[in-house]
Amino acid sequence: MSVISSYATRIRVNPRGRHTAGPVDPTWQILRDAVEVTAREFGGWVTDEITDYYGTRVPCDLAVVAPDFPRGVGVKVSPVTGEVKFIFDAHGDLKKVSQRICGSIQQNYTAIAVARTLESLHYQVEYEEEEAASPETRRVTVRGTL
């Protein structure tokens, strides 16, 4: 029987992947790629720290700083479980833009990971971004053909 399945996703990178010698761990590479795509989308850049409302610097594994949100959204990876968490200070009506940045990183990570997965299973992969009325409803389709 053919099915269409919907899933909630959770991102978990290799907790030891950041400091391994030799080739970059694939999950860390995807995380960096996803953060870079998001930074470009928001006209920002990638760094490794954010600031809070008082200007205090907070180090993180990766961060996106954008003109719309100069404090930045940080990505923190648990060194034990590899779970990916977002940190930011949205004080002062910046909740919406910070959540858009988090959503974009999560979407980009998942789409890149799906594409790599399909390639690893020998599918031919196509990638399509749907035009959306608002960034919140933007959808990405990854197609694999055997």
Place this chain on the structure above:
Amino acid sequence: MPKRIEVTVDRNGVVKADFIGFIGDQCHEEEARFRQALAGFGVELGSLEVELKTEAQMAREADLEEEDTRRRVRARRTGAGS
């Protein structure tokens, strides 16, 4: 009929996967293979909803595939003739 997996990712991290052209248990087997491989790339899937396709949906997919194959054969013939 070529086999396809079509995955849509939205901003809330919800993934919708459509397995097209898999017959019988192949569909569930491929879904398990896909899920396991995706976890290796750092994305864990928690099942939200599984929607069984209706016969009409499956027939429509088969028609589209047939039309696609016909189009490709025509294109190949035209290419060979030129």
